[in-house]
Amino acid sequence: MKESINQDVMKQLNAIKVFSYIREQGKATRKQIEAAMDLSWGAVSNITARLLEKGYLVESKGEKGSANGSGSGRIPSFLAVNDRQYYVLGVDINITRLTVELVNLKGESVRQWSGEPDYRSSDALLTGVQDLLQRVIGECSGDVILGIGVAMQGIVDARNGISISLPQCPGWQDIPLAALLESWFGRPVYLEHDPNCVLRAEVQDRPRGNLLLLRIDKGIGMALLSEGRIFTGPGMLEIAHTIVVPHGAKCSCGGEGCLEAYVSEEGLSLLSGIAFPAAAERARSGDPAILALFGNMALYLGVAINNILRLFKADEIILCGDMMRYRDLFLDQVRQWLAGNSFCREPETLKISFSENERAAYGAALMAIPKVIENLNI
Numbered sequence: 287m288k289e290s291i292n293q294d295v296m297k298q299l300n301a302i303k304v305f306s307y308i309r310e311q312g313k314a315t316r317k318q319i320e321a322a323m324d325l326s327w328g329a330v331s332n333i334t335a336r337l338l339e340k341g342y343l344v345e346s347k348g349e350k351g352s353a354n355g356s357g358s359g360r361i362p363s364f365l366a367v368n369d370r371q372y373y374v375l376g377v378d379i380n381i382t383r384l385t386v387e388l389v390n391l392k393g394e395s396v397r398q399w400s401g402e403p404d405y406r407s408s409d410a411l412l413t414g415v416q417d418l419l420q421r422v423i424g425e426c427s428g429d430v431i432l433g434i435g436v437a438m439q440g441i442v443d444a445r446n447g448i449s450i451s452l453p454q455c456p457g458w459q460d461i462p463l464a465a466l467l468e469s470w471f472g473r474p475v476y477l478e479h480d481p482n483c484v485l486r487a488e489v490q491d492r493p494r495g496n497l498l499l500l501r502i503d504k505g506i507g508m509a510l511l512s513e514g515r516i517f518t519g520p521g522m523l524e525i526a527h528t529i530v531v532p533h534g535a536k537c538s539c540g541g542e543g544c545l546e547a548y549v550s551e552e553g554l555s556l557l558s559g560i561a562f563p564a565a566a567e568r569a570r571s572g573d574p575a576i577l578a579l580f581g582n583m584a585l586y587l588g589v590a591i592n593n594i595l596r597l598f599k600a601d602e603i604i605l606c607g608d609m610m611r612y613r614d615l616f617l618d619q620v621r622q623w624l625a626g627n628s629f630c631r632e633p634e635t636l637k638i639s640f641s642e643n644e645r646a647a648y649g650a651a652l653m654a655i656p657k658v659i660e661n662l663n664i
């Protein structure tokens with residue numbers, strides 16, 4: 287009995303390894319799989335037959351004469367991941383916007399949806415997420431959705447699927463978000479801190495080495511790519527509530543002088559006493575008091591970037607989030623500050639780029655796909 291269980295487990299593990307290999311390669315012949323995976327021809331034939339039968343793979347015939355230049359004999363056929371039928375949903379629960387993307391197992395985005403979040407209370411926000419996902423899943427009724435990846439703002443315990451806090455949303459505390467969504471939608475749910483998801487989407491098409499990403503909207507979040515790997519761990523890299531002014535401005539977390547109290551839409555709104563977009567418009571029309579707040583924001587953002595670069599040597603910084611729509615009000619000052627103060631490195635070698643349409647939902651789906659594949663029943 288025990289032996290047969292072990293055999294089943296091995297079969298499943300090998301099937302997942304074969305599927306992941308084909309996914310990484312784009313396409314592969316059975317011969318290539320046999321050589322790369324150290325499996326017998328019989329095992330490769332069995333596994334690929336099961337993967338084809340379940341629709342996880344598709345097979346395409348090679349062209350006559352193209353394989354190995356032989357021009358005669360059997361033409362090997364290629365196996366590739368099916369880009370239809372099976373999907374993962376990525377969700378970005380952002381205070382500015384709710385976004386959902388349908389992503390196939392190749393990692394290609396197929397469809398997108400968005401909705402307005404209501405963050406007046408935790409119940410309102412949860413109901414909004416539930417309604418949007420219900421609509422999306424209803425519209426995808428012909429597709430198999432294998433799992434859901436969620437990009438979440440605030441403090442996140444990704445391992446346990448818990449959204450620990452979202453200071454801008456009253457009552458949002460220790461929400462077992464993954465378990466809740468699993469109970470609503472009957473699919474595995476994987477939670478991630480939203481800047482990690484934006485970073486994952488950024489490096490999908492253009493892999494890079496060491497990168498710092500700051501997502502600034504109603505709050506501020508940070509992610510790091512270190513030698514090609516995203517830095518993850520509970521409670522790590524919580525840049526938002528690092529202190530830049532001891533006993534400074536009140537922050538939504540209850541603390542004082544946090545970076546987020548000066549460098550975020552919510553912070554600028556509290557400091558100016560005006561809703562954020564209106565405050566930004568006033569600054570653009572020359573209101574000196576609000577321009578001074580943007581000046582402070584540039585200073586503290588520059589300080590934060592400088593301090594991070596002392597601890598972590600990034601080759602590139604990506605600034606993203608809703609705040610980038612107003613970068614004319616602060617970015618030159620950030621650059622000037624960095625150029626004047628970064629004594630440990632040549633500022634001109636540091637590339638600062640932007641992403642206005644950051645894709646946290648897409649990144650959440652990309653991060654969920656390997657976990658979904660591990661649990662495929664093959």
Ligand SMILES: [Zn+2]
Nearest residue numbers: 527537539544
């Ligand atoms: Zn704070």
